[in-house]
Amino acid sequence: MKTSSLPAPQRVSSVDAYRGFVMFLMMAEVLSFGKVADAIPSSKFWAFLDFHQSHVPWVGCSLHDLIQPSFSFLVGVALPYSMASRASQHQNTGTMWFHTIRRSLILILLGIFLRSMHADQTNFTFEDTLTQIGLGYPFLFALGFASERIQWGALAAILVGYGVLFALYPTPGPYFDWAETNVTADWQHNLQGFAAHWNKNTNAAWAFDRWFMNLFPRTTSFRFNGGGYSTLSFIPTLGTMVLGLIAGQWLKNATISTLLIKRFLITAAILFASGLALDLLGINPIVKRIWTPAWVLFSGGWAFVLLAGFYYLVDVKGWKSWFYWLIVVGTNSIAAYIIAHTIDSFIADSFRIHIGPDYNLIFGQAYRTLVSGAIILLVEWWILNWMYKKKIFIKI
Template identity: 60%
Template sequence: MTSQNRLASADIYRGFVMLLMMAEVLHFGDVSKALPNSSFWAFLGHHQDHVEWVGCALHDLIQPSFSFLVGVVLPYSVANRLSKGGSFSQALWHTIKRSLILIALGIFLRSQYKTQTYFTFEDTLSQIGLGYTFLFILAFRSQKVQIVALITILIGYWLAFALYPLPDANFNYTDAGVTKDWEYNLSGFAAHWNKNTNLAWAFDRWFLNLFPREKPFLFNGGGYATLNFIPTLGTMILGLLAGNIFLSSSSSQEKLKRFLILGISGIILGLVLDALGVCPNVKRIWTPTWVVFSGGWCFLLLAFFYWVIDMKQSTDAYFLKVIGMNSIAAYCIADALGVYISKSLKIHLGENYASILGDSYQTLIHGGLMLLIYWLILHWLFKKKIFIRI
């Protein structure tokens, strides 16, 4: 998008999401362990980590928000590109290249500190790249087609998991990296979505072993899977629908109302589907219920930032704007430079410099300084008008 038609609320929402990701260095969970009687730090620690399987913490909303926002801004990007005289075929070729770059960048970041290229596709950037070309094509179709595509993805993906057979008596749980009596295992029909015994895990046991590896792929420790990109595309389509609302002739109040209705409806529907056992709400394998539930939260967060930034014309979000307008740079800085910055601080300030407020807050002080450095790098790029675009 050009500076003239950028959607300010999307930039600030993206900045908020990236801040949550970068703020992992604060390690609230470690502070909570050091202060076990503090409910305040326990709360922060819980929401700065992913839930083990079913459910949602604030940290779980980072990836769906980032994916959702890809869909939100796409109609603007398409309109801008076509306004400059570009053809559909030219735009499609650019999109395919962008998809491949995102996939490759995700693999590159996951390969750090490995002895060879680590082919894996569950990284946020790779997941978006795998679905982005399909999203682009849908952006040129009617909203009815977009909704039909979304419903088809959700029902089709649900059915594929539901039809995949459950582990039998001879199933080797050790090779799946879980135990039969793991406390987070689901029972009954919901067991079709258990960790590393599902369709997506079986696909990766075949697919990921097609690539050169140090050792055969058996399982992902977190339960994440390549096929997550399919329902992630559903999340991006929800964002595309939100982008359509933004570009509609409706009033600001009507747009805000629609975001709120869609947000609340998504959360309620997701909770109902999970409670009834139709499909559990699992972020790690991006179940259809998770698409609906997390999508509801994305609509509500978008509504909040739209109301504050675009409708109320707030000018107090500069800190987030610096991050949100350079989100790819922020992602790479946090992912690729974090270890280097952390080690450098301890080299130059001393191993125990962060104990100034006591041992319990070491990770907080150290992480806070790292987070400041991240932002200062992004601020320098912002001032120099250097924005990483793919």
């Protein structure tokens, strides 16, 4: 008896546009709004742009802080479509698991490779976007086979368990050596009371890395991460990806667009309220750098809002052509990530050599990085657009 193949799910343009928006924000770092703001200290406009192109020191959120959680969220959104596509090709579970483990390892190794560029030796680090996703991806894939109830239960277990881990780790005592943390006892962003369990480089994740990171070859012993980032953040990052997994299932199974958008926005409101309540009550602060449970909830709220917005504009209103420039980036996100981390200086040097060392002074010294950054962005987008038209997509 002949069996017919299940139809492969179609790409969702709004997801590509949202992913493209996130990747474009990352690529736009070359515009260096901070240097323009420093050159024009009286301008509130450039100060505003500088804030939203930088990570907040500890508690809080800027637009730039939403790049990594959005990218992680979208990994979860894409998973139901990926699993359905492989099922339509009659792949068995073993084959799917082989692909999952391979993808996980590639993401981890690619993250380490990119962080090791221009270094004297391999920089074994596990806190960047790719390695964090790679570490959690097999667990996400396993949850892809589970019911939504189990997925919500797993999310709750991740958030509560991670919060308890930090809460049980002792805060610095009177004889604590602050020199081992790259933070002073009177740092203005240090939290007080119970929230102090989530202070920079004095927490459970920092303690874990002081053991784990020194298992790998290093020029000097690992003592702290200057930004306060940690390996164990992949656990709550998995929580962000689970939120995306649930959103992806809703999106894939939706039949009425207005009900789906309403569902997204109600979920966002609940996540916002939960995250803000934890922060304001001093139970758990909203800190992206160590991916606190409150951050998972708060940034997850933003992810649902942004997904709802792109879905409404691109898929419901049908304004796909308006977002073509983002879709080009979003459909080739791995290529965009690699390009942004490898050839930006090459492009800038090429213009400096062949056009002239002062080519970016056309609008004056204050806007120098803005001009060179804009040129880098245009060249990188041109490469991605060429790949898009030639149907060249880098997939893992």
